[in-house]
Every structure is written in C-alpha cells, then in structure tokens.
Amino acid sequence: MRTCLKMAFAFTLSVTTPFIAFAQHYDVVIQNGRVMDPETKFDGVRNVGIKDGQIAVITSNSISGKKIIDATDHIVAPGFIDLHAHGLNIGDYRMQAMQGVTTMLELESGILPVSDWYEGQAKKKLPLNYGAAAAWTYARIATFTEKPPEATAEYFQGVQGRADWKMNIATPEQQDKIMKLVEQGLDEGALGIGINAGYAPGYGQKEYYALAKLAAKRGVATFTHARYASNMEPQSSFEAIQELIANAALTGAHMHICHINSNSLKDIHSTLELVDDAIAKNINITVGAYPWGAASTVVGAAMFSGDGWRERMGSTAQNFQLGTQRMTEEQLSDYQKNKPGTFITWHFLDESNPDDLALLDASILHPNVLIESDEMFWMSMDSKGNVENYAGDNWPLPEDLFSHPRSNGTFAKILRSYVRERKLMSMQDALRKMSLMPAQTIEGFVPQMKKKGRLQEGMDADIVVFNPETISDVGTYEKPNQPAVGVQTVVVNGELVVTDGQLVLDAAPGKPIRRAIANK
Numbered sequence: 001m002r003t004c005l006k007m008a009f010a011f012t013l014s015v016t017t018p019f020i021a022f023a024q025h026y027d028v029v030i031q032n033g034r035v036m037d038p039e040t041k042f043d044g045v046r047n048v049g050i051k052d053g054q055i056a057v058i059t060s061n062s063i064s065g066k067k068i069i070d071a072t073d074h075i076v077a078p079g080f081i082d083l084h085a086h087g088l089n090i091g092d093y094r095m096q097a098m099q100g101v102t103t104m105l106e107l108e109s110g111i112l113p114v115s116d117w118y119e120g121q122a123k124k125k126l127p128l129n130y131g132a133a134a135a136w137t138y139a140r141i142a143t144f145t146e147k148p149p150e151a152t153a154e155y156f157q158g159v160q161g162r163a164d165w166k167m168n169i170a171t172p173e174q175q176d177k178i179m180k181l182v183e184q185g186l187d188e189g190a191l192g193i194g195i196n197a198g199y200a201p202g203y204g205q206k207e208y209y210a211l212a213k214l215a216a217k218r219g220v221a222t223f224t225h226a227r228y229a230s231n232m233e234p235q236s237s238f239e240a241i242q243e244l245i246a247n248a249a250l251t252g253a254h255m256h257i258c259h260i261n262s263n264s265l266k267d268i269h270s271t272l273e274l275v276d277d278a279i280a281k282n283i284n285i286t287v288g289a290y291p292w293g294a295a296s297t298v299v300g301a302a303m304f305s306g307d308g309w310r311e312r313m314g315s316t317a318q319n320f321q322l323g324t325q326r327m328t329e330e331q332l333s334d335y336q337k338n339k340p341g342t343f344i345t346w347h348f349l350d351e352s353n354p355d356d357l358a359l360l361d362a363s364i365l366h367p368n369v370l371i372e373s374d375e376m377f378w379m380s381m382d383s384k385g386n387v388e389n390y391a392g393d394n395w396p397l398p399e400d401l402f403s404h405p406r407s408n409g410t411f412a413k414i415l416r417s418y419v420r421e422r423k424l425m426s427m428q429d430a431l432r433k434m435s436l437m438p439a440q441t442i443e444g445f446v447p448q449m450k451k452k453g454r455l456q457e458g459m460d461a462d463i464v465v466f467n468p469e470t471i472s473d474v475g476t477y478e479k480p481n482q483p484a485v486g487v488q489t490v491v492v493n494g495e496l497v498v499t500d501g502q503l504v505l506d507a508a509p510g511k512p513i514r515r516a517i518a519n520k
Contacts, residue, residue, distance in 0.1 A: 024063070026050055026065035026066070027065060027066055027067065028065055028066070028067045028496070029048065029064065029067070029069065030050075030463070030489070030491075031071060032045060032071055032072040033046070033071025033072070033075065033076035033465060034071075034074065035048060035077075035455060036075055037077075037078070037454055037456055038429075038435060038454070039453075039456070041428060042455075043428065045060075046059060046076075047059055047060070047061070048455075048463070050494050054458060055457055055458065055459050055461050055463075056457065058457055069489050069499075071465050071489070073469075074465050074466060074468075075465070075467075076463060076464075077455060077465075078462060079102025079103065079463055079491070080101045080102065080371075080411045081103045081434070081435055081438035081453055082096065082101050082105065082373050082375060083256075083288060083438045083441060083442070084106075084258055084374050085105065085106060086108075086109060086374070087104075087376065088121070088152070089124070089377070089390065089391045090124050090127075091390055091392065091395070092104075092377060092407070093127055093128045093130070093510070094395060094503055095483060096373075096408065097497050098408065098484050098503065099408060099409060099412040099473070099484035100411055100464035100471075100484075100490060101411060102128055102452075102491075102497075103129040103438075103452060104129070104375070105130070105131045105132065105133075106131070106133065106194070107132070107192060107258075107442075108133075108196060108223045109133075109194050109225075110132055110133035110134050110137075110185070110190065110192075110194025110223070111133075111135050111138065111185075112135045112139060112142070112182075113151055113185070114188035114189060115189075117151035118189065118514060121512070122512065127507050127510055128492060128497070128510045129462070130512060131191050131446075131513030132194075133185075133191050134182045134186050134193055135185070136194060136197075137194075137200055138155065138156065139177075139178045139179075139182050140165045140178055141155070141159050141165050143165070143170070143174050144162070145162065145165065153389060156341075157298060157341030157342075159341075160298050160301070161300060166200045166201070166302045167302065169202065169203065170207055175207055175210065178207070179211075179214060182211070182214065186220065187517065188517060189514040190220075190515065191442060191445075191446055191515060192215065192220040192223055192256075192445070193215050193222045194223050195222050195224040195225070196225045197227035197240075198301070198303060199298075199302060200227075201303070202302070205243075208243070208247060209251070212247040212248065212250070215251070215253040215255070216253040220254070220445045221253070221254040221286075221441070221445070222254075224244055224256065225258045226243070226258075226263045228240040229263055229265055229303050229313060230313060231267055235312075237264045237267050237271060238264075238267055240263065241260070241275075244285070245285060249281070254284040254285070255285050256285070256286045257288065258374070259295070260272070260287050260289050260369065261289040261360055262295040265314065266349070266356075268360075269359075269362060275368065286441045287366070287369045288370050288371070288372035289363040289364055289366075289370075290372060290373055291364050291406075291418065292360075292405070292406050293349030293351040293360055294345050294346060294347040294477065295348060296343055296344070296345050296346070296374070297344065297346055299322075299335045299336055299340060299343075299344045300336050300339075300340020304336065315347075315348065316329070319347045319348065320344050320346055321344060321477060322344050322381075322385075323402050324477070324480070327344070339386070339387075342387050343379060343387065347477075361418075361424065364414070364418060370441065371411065372410075373407070373410035374404075374406060375408075375410070376406070377403060378402070378407065378481070379401060379402055380398070380400055380402075381400075395505055402481060403480050404477075405473060405475035408473070408475050408480070409474065409475050409484050410473070412472055412473040412484035412487075414433070415427075415430060415471045415472075415486075416473060420471075435453040436453040437453075438453060439452045446513060448514075460493060461491050461492075462491065462492055463490070464487060465487070465489035466487045466488060471485070492507075492509045493509040495509035
C-alpha cells in the first residue's frame with residue numbers, strides 16, 4: 001500500500017509540475033525566437049519567460065506574460081558584455097544599448113577613486129550594468145602631480161601635457177604611494193587593475209611586476225594596454241606583449257591583453273604566436289580585440305612623441321583624424337603642443353587594403369580572442385577646435401557629436417561583416433566571443449558575472465533580440481553619429497531598454513558590477 005502511494009505521488013508530480021511552470025504569468029515573454037546559448041550550444045526555437053529579473057523558463061510550450069515580444073525570425077541571445085569601454089555618461093550607454101550591449105565595463109583605463117565613481121554612476125539612471133577597475137594611470141598622475149585623483153575622464157585628459165608621470169621611473173616612495181592608491185581602489189570594489197601602460201611607457205620593469213604581484217595576491221586580473229606600439233625593435237609591440245606574458249608566468253596573475261590588434265599594428269602574427277605559446281603552457285592570460293583598423297587616443301599620447309615615432313608606427317599626420325576630418329602636420333603640431341588631451345582617431349590599418357584587412361581578421365578570428373569595443377566618449381567641437389565630452393541626456397544624440405564608430409557599432413559589425421556578409425565566423429562563435437567569453441574572463445573574481453553571458457534558466461535576464469539579416473553598424477569615420485540597426489529588443493535585469501528597435505528613454509535598470517568592499 002505504501003509503495004502504491006509513493007508511485008501515485010510521483011505520477012502526480014510528473015504531470016502537474018510542467019503545468020505549474022507553464023501556467024505562470026511572467027513579467028516578459030519572448031515568443032518564437034531562435035534561442036541560442038553559447039555555453040551549452042543550444043540552438044532552437046523556444047519561448048522565454050522572464051520573472052523578477054531572471055530567466056525563469058525556456059520552453060516550447062505556450063506561456064503568457066504582462067509584456068509579449070514576438071521574436072519570429074529573430075535570434076534571442078545573451079546580451080553582449082563589453083569589458084573595455086570608456087564612456088561614462090548616459091549617452092554613451094544608450095548608444096551601446098542600441099547594438100545589444102547589456103553590461104559595459106571600464107577595465108583597461110579604470111578609474112579612481114572607485115567609490116566616488118560608483119556613487120556618481122548610480123545617480124545617472126543608466127540603462128546598462130556598469131563597473132570599473134582601479135586605474136594605475138590615475139594613481140601615477142596623482143603621485144607625480146600631487147593632485148588627488150578625480151573620478152572623471154577629464155582628470156586623465158588634463159595632464160597629457162606633462163611628461164613626468166608618463167616617462168619617469170618612480171622612486172621607491174612614489175611606487176609605494178602608487179600601489180597604495182591602486183589597492184585602495186581594490187578595497188572599494190574595483191574589478192581588477194587597469195594598466196593603461198601605453199600612456200605611461202617609462203615606468204621601468206619593477207613597477208609593472210609589482211602590479212602583477214598585487215593582482216595575484218588579491219585574486220584579480222590586470223587589464224593592460226601594453227606600453228609599446230611599434231613594428232620595429234627595440235621597444236616593439238612584440239616586446240610589450242612578451243613582458244606581460246612573462247609577468248603573468250612569474251606571478252601567476254591573470255593578465256588580460258587589451259586590443260591586441262591596435263597594440264600589435266602590423267606584427268599581429270608574431271604577437272598571436274606569443275599568445276598561443278603562453279596558453280599552451282597554461283599561463284593565465286586572456287585577450288581582446290575590436291574589428292576596426294583605427295584606434296582612438298589622445299593626440300598628446302607618449303607613443304606619438306620622440307624621434308622616429310612615424311617610422312616605428314608607420315604613420316603621419318594623415319593617419320590622424322580630428323572630428324570627421326584627417327589632420328595636417330600643422331594641426332598635429334598645434335594640438336600636441338596646445339591641446340594634448342584632445343581625442344583623435346588614429347588609422348593604423350587600411351581595411352580597404354586586403355593585406356591590412358587580413359591582419360585585422362587574424363586577431364578577430366583567433367579562437368582565444370574575445371570581442372571588446374574600446375568604446376569612446378561622444379564629443380563636440382566648437383569653432384576654435386576645442387573638443388568637449390558630451391554629458392547631456394538628449395536622445396537622439398545631438399547631430400554635431402562625433403566619436404569613433406566602434407562606440408556604437410563594434411558588436412553589430414561582427415554580426416554583419418564576420419558572420420553574415422563574409423561568413424568567416426559562425427553565429428554561435430560570435431555570440432561566444434561577445435557574451436560568454438567576457439563573462440568567463442572575470443567571473444572567477446566577480447561572482448555576479450557567473451549569471452551573465454548565458455541564456456539559461458536561472459541566469460540574469462540580460463538579453464538581446466536581433467534580426468540576423470539586418471543587424472548592422474551604420475556609423476562611419478566620416479559620419480559616426482548613427483546608432484546600429486537590426487536590434488529589436490534589449491532586456492537588462494528583466495526590464496526593457498530597447499523595444500521595437502527604439503530606446504526606452506526612462507529605462508534605468510542598470511546595476512553596479514562590483515566586487516565586495518573590504519572592511520577596514
């Protein structure tokens with residue numbers, strides 16, 4: 001009799017449990033979309049039910065909800081995660097949302113003070129998740145200028161005319177202060193250590209090694225813009241990547257190589273060989289790249305100074321773009337002397353040249369390279385050539401604003417160029433590089449990321465729905481201020497940020513991505 005009761009109870013559960021799950025009324029339901037998850041490699045037409053900010057169910061059964069989204073002929077994927085983005089204002093986040101980004105992190109440059117930055121971002125009512133690393137360059141600037149760090153981009157831009165923090169080796173006392181400022185940032189919840197070494201290449205060897213040891217001690221990663229960008233030795237791109245790998249091997253630290261394409265210039269095959277050898281030896285490195293043959297940087301950057309920089313980098317003033325126009329040698333000299341903190345676009349490869357495009361493709365298609373945008377601020381320029389970062393909340397962004405087109409088209413470009421048009425990458429692999437790999441890069445020390453980058457039940461409802469036949473980057477170098485197209489819906493923490501291809505202006509579901517704050 002007891003056995004019969006157990007069997008009857010088990011049978012009751014087996015038939016009623018699905019009914020209970022599918023009869024729920026969800027907050028948002030995404031119907032009839034091609035659901036793709038890069039971790040499990042699932043690929044099939046399903047309905048997705050979202051409840052209380054999480055993915056509650058993925059099913060072929062009919063489900064109902066307060067908001068129904070028809071995703072027929074669209075791909076439903078985990079939202080894109082950008083580990084390398086510099087824009088700090090709401091317009092920057094909105095432009096990223098329009099191409100399917102749901103989490104936007106400032107890890108390469110970072111910021112200080114970290115607590116001030118998180119408090120400031122929380123007041124901006126941002127549509128995307130946000131976070132930052134502790135900025136080594138800010139700590140260096142504060143140490144050499146004796147001016148406390150400020151959690152703004154302008155703090156970094158304003159000292160580009162000084163050479164000491166860029167080129168001088170720190171005294172033991174100065175290095176101690178630099179390290180304490182960085183460690184304070186980690187204590188305040190920073191997502192690792194941002195090492196923008198390309199802007200301060202004169203730091204010697206001991207300081208970078210100390211940063212790697214600190215990262216290993218604290219169980220976080222470093223995110224490095226390697227200090228040299230040169231096709232020629234010594235002080236070559238190869239040397240800079242080799243230095244990073246050596247420090248990772250010696251300390252055991254996890255060290256991420258930012259934008260290996262622009263760091264390597266035309267020597268990408270040599271630097272990728274270093275990456276392959278390091279990974280084969282289980283050295284803890286990760287690598288990112290963006291699909292553009294141009295970088296964005298300040299005109300007074302250290303790499304554009306000294307004798308022979310044009311030959312080392314294969315560039316002249318014509319490789320530089322101010323706003324939407326290429327620069328002249330006279331303009332370059334003027335801005336480097338009088339406005340060194342001005343951001344310019346630097347064309348280091350010509351994508352219309354098949355040989356140059358092949359170099360770019362080598363970095364993007366490498367199986368161990370994730371996609372990061374290196375997104376930049378949206379800026380305006382007055383009649384005198386003065387450039388300012390845009391901090392307003394107008395939408396669409398004012399027509400006269402400009403930026404690098406990677407700021408609103410990196411992820412859309414991967415799906416257009418590499419997946420749809422040139423068929424160099426599968427859709428599943430593109431999604432892996434843009435969602436799962438970024439999450440896995442930091443989830444070992446940022447637990448929040450274990451629930452992102454996947455489209456599975458129980459994961460955070462950070463989701464993008466896009467048309468694979470129409471998704472495209474629209475912005476160009478000459479006319480960058482054009483949002484990407486083809487994204488139908490973006491959901492962040494269960495709330496709609498983009499619907500029917502239009503931004504939801506009052507949507508502010510973005511949450512801080514942050515490590516635990518140390519108790520002092």
